[in-house]
Amino acid sequence: MSNHPDFPWEQQHLAETIQAMKQIINDLENDMEDRVHKINQSLSKKDEVSAYVHSLMKSDHAVKAADIAKAMDTPYFGRVDFREDGAEDFDQYYIGRTKVAKLDIESVKDILVFDWRDPVSTIFYECQDGRASYEVLDRYTYTGDVRLKRQYKIEDGSLLSMSEDNLLSKIMSRQQESLIADPFLLERLLTGAGDKLKDIVTSIRAEQNQIIREPLNQVTIIQGVAGSGKSTIGLHRLSYLLYNEKLNPAKLVIVAPNKIFLDYISELLPEIDAQDVRQTTFADLAATIMQIEPVISRTATPTATQAALAKWKGTPELIKVMEAFLDKKLEKFCVQLKEIRLFDDQLIITREQQLAKVLEGATVPYNERLGSLQKYIRFRVKNFIEVYETKTRRGQARADEKTAARYAAEGEKFIAQQFAKWPVLDLLTGYKELFRDKQAWRKVKPHGVPVEALLSHTLALLATGHIERDDLAPLCYLKYLLDGFAHVEKFDHIAVDEGQDSNLLEYIILSRLSRNSSFTIMGDMSQAIHTDRGLASWQELLKEVFATAKCRYYEVNFSYRSAKEIVDLFNKVLPTGRSKAIPVYEIGRQPVIEQASSPLTALKRLPEVIEEYQNLGCKSIGLLTKLESDSQKLYESLQQTAPHLTSLNLITGNALNYQGGITVAPILLAKGLEFDGVIIWNASAKKFTADFHDAKLLYVALSRAMYYLHILYQGNLSPLLT
Numbered sequence: 001m002s003n004h005p006d007f008p009w010e011q012q013h014l015a016e017t018i019q020a021m022k023q024i025i026n027d028l029e030n031d032m033e034d035r036v037h038k039i040n041q042s043l044s045k046k047d048e049v050s051a052y053v054h055s056l057m058k059s060d061h062a063v064k065a066a067d068i069a070k071a072m073d074t075p076y077f078g079r080v081d082f083r084e085d086g087a088e089d090f091d092q093y094y095i096g097r098t099k100v101a102k103l104d105i106e107s108v109k110d111i112l113v114f115d116w117r118d119p120v121s122t123i124f125y126e127c128q129d130g131r132a133s134y135e136v137l138d139r140y141t142y143t144g145d146v147r148l149k150r151q152y153k154i155e156d157g158s159l160l161s162m163s164e165d166n167l168l169s170k171i172m173s174r175q176q177e178s179l180i181a182d183p184f185l186l187e188r189l190l191t192g193a194g195d196k197l198k199d200i201v202t203s204i205r206a207e208q209n210q211i212i213r214e215p216l217n218q219v220t221i222i223q224g225v226a227g228s229g230k231s232t233i234g235l236h237r238l239s240y241l242l243y244n245e246k247l248n249p250a251k252l253v254i255v256a257p258n259k260i261f262l263d264y265i266s267e268l269l270p271e272i273d274a275q276d277v278r279q280t281t282f283a284d285l286a287a288t289i290m291q292i293e294p295v296i297s298r299t300a301t302p303t304a305t306q307a308a309l310a311k312w313k314g315t316p317e318l319i320k321v322m323e324a325f326l327d328k329k330l331e332k333f334c335v336q337l338k339e340i341r342l343f344d345d346q347l348i349i350t351r352e353q354q355l356a357k358v359l360e361g362a363t364v365p366y367n368e369r370l371g372s373l374q375k376y377i378r379f380r381v382k383n384f385i386e387v388y389e390t391k392t393r394r395g396q397a398r399a400d401e402k403t404a405a406r407y408a409a410e411g412e413k414f415i416a417q418q419f420a421k422w423p424v425l426d427l428l429t430g431y432k433e434l435f436r437d438k439q440a441w442r443k444v445k446p447h448g449v450p451v452e453a454l455l456s457h458t459l460a461l462l463a464t465g466h467i468e469r470d471d472l473a474p475l476c477y478l479k480y481l482l483d484g485f486a487h488v489e490k491f492d493h494i495a496v497d498e499g500q501d502s503n504l505l506e507y508i509i510l511s512r513l514s515r516n517s518s519f520t521i522m523g524d525m526s527q528a529i530h531t532d533r534g535l536a537s538w539q540e541l542l543k544e545v546f547a548t549a550k551c552r553y554y555e556v557n558f559s560y561r562s563a564k565e566i567v568d569l570f571n572k573v574l575p576t577g578r579s580k581a582i583p584v585y586e587i588g589r590q591p592v593i594e595q596a597s598s599p600l601t602a603l604k605r606l607p608e609v610i611e612e613y614q615n616l617g618c619k620s621i622g623l624l625t626k627l628e629s630d631s632q633k634l635y636e637s638l639q640q641t642a643p644h645l646t647s648l649n650l651i652t653g654n655a656l657n658y659q660g661g662i663t664v665a666p667i668l669l670a671k672g673l674e675f676d677g678v679i680i681w682n683a684s685a686k687k688f689t690a691d692f693h694d695a696k697l698l699y700v701a702l703s704r705a706m707y708y709l710h711i712l713y714q715g716n717l718s719p720l721l722t
């Protein structure tokens, strides 16, 4: 919109802003030099406090100067003119990725550009119908009129275009099928899928902004349809919390389903100043908790019984079994405790004294109870010997060297023998014992699985030195009961992505690692495609794990990823009653559903469709199969039949990174990713029956596509698509 009457004025404003930024950097550098001088002066006067303050200011200014220099190419992307109720004039607020402010701020005019995370930036993202408000410190609310909202495209310090958002009220109208009329957003959505998730600070929508700015100490759940920006919002929220709550990034953690996904989000984090936030999978976190690296056996497609067993291991009922097991063990230990008489009965440690020690405190871990009794006994024995030796040295009556030596030997022997058979448990031994102790399982009725099967299956696996993925949460909880979590860092905030795939026990463990039940949980119940893991509903999570925490639940239904034509198709696949995605843009090309008479014909078609997609400008193309074994076979066949496909990659369960290009992947591992074009390898009736699980799998597969979708099938087409 370079013919806008204000364009020259805005060009001038940009030039002045850049000039002012240079001046600010200059001022900061001068101030830093001055501080060096002041640090030396303070040190020479032995005033270390002042020296410390100056050195803090110096590093702060160095960071500011670097940030402003980095922002010079694109100082801001938006402007909003706001007049607070009661004020006379409108103020202009420019919004960018970094705050640009003069060294001394006397009035709001000294802030040239506000950071997108500043409280006032809310009016840029949320203003509707000419009114807006923002909150500061959760206490002060400022409300007023908005006269103008502008978006700018600025590159290398030049204003290329600008647009006025006068259609905001329509954008967020909740009518079905409403297509967004925001040219900047549209341009963003049409830039295509790179090989990493992108930041959206220039185009955050009002509904997303609200979630990003939710307070820290609560459980924020974001349930959203495929492509609604859940992952993106959750990560931007971390950036917001870091900036506004001044948190240490090492105290924030993102728990993601696998390493590919962590790699996929890795480039977004530095863009939003969140690169130092910890990133992990539950399996890696579990290894830290357990203090061992277990060997996990992987079953690509668990049978129904294996899935049921695994699922049951994620329920809180297991906690009761573990507690019963350890209570009984402790009881047995207490029963066998005897009075200790040593040193010619001069030292007596009564059974009551020992019991009091071992049962001290309500939530003390099992091994720690035994440990503190052991410490207590050792102390009493050593103390007696030391006191006796002191008496001997001082030549006190009834103390002689010979007896002292005898007592020392008696004490040493006692200590060497006394604790050898104590039932202190290491984690894996404890876990094995748990599954051997049939008594502890007496009252348990796992749904659909005989207890015997559960015990024998786990013991057989443990005997080979392996565990399953779903043993991790029980093992972590057993570690908690045995040794506590004092050795594990606690987090100020935990973000869980693909949250529907974590089970209750995993959440219970995470909640033990969180300081204030401070969570952001992103997920989609319609994408719960693990048969052996996951939540039944968000309500279940709130009731079983976060019953006493403050919780906020959001549903987001706009699909920013896929074009309308694709959204319409994946909406059809889900059973009625599930939230449907609302598209925000269209591309003018329908998905293609094509029958292939044989696997060979299908294989021949693939390079043709890939070439077509590449000619359409697709940079990332996903070839999705139902199973991992199908992906492996397809990848190998393609290598032989289409060696010219150079950027062909395969994603398997062990993959560490996602490289973009042409990717062959099972649906389970493509979850969370997106591609410009997607080809479904075989959507036959045999592969995708009408059952709910297959419907969810197909929903995930179709919704990975941004613009183009080609569905191949052999035999009959899946009833989900007819």
Ligand SMILES: Nc1ncnc2c1ncn2[C@@H]1O[C@H](COP(=O)(O)OP(=O)(O)OP(=O)(O)O)[C@@H](O)[C@H]1O
Pocket (backbone or CB within 6 Å): 185, 188, 189, 197, 198, 199, 200, 203, 204, 205, 208, 224, 225, 226, 227, 228, 229, 230, 231, 232, 233, 524, 527, 560, 561, 671, 672, 673, 674, 703
């Ligand atoms: N406000 C926005 N502006 C521009 N792009 C957006 C916006 N919100 C989301 N997107 C884009 O939508 C796509 C989907 O986002 P994201 O992957 O975060 O969604 P999701 O809900 O986590 O998806 P899924 O559950 O299907 O994996 C991404 O390309 C993201 O950049």
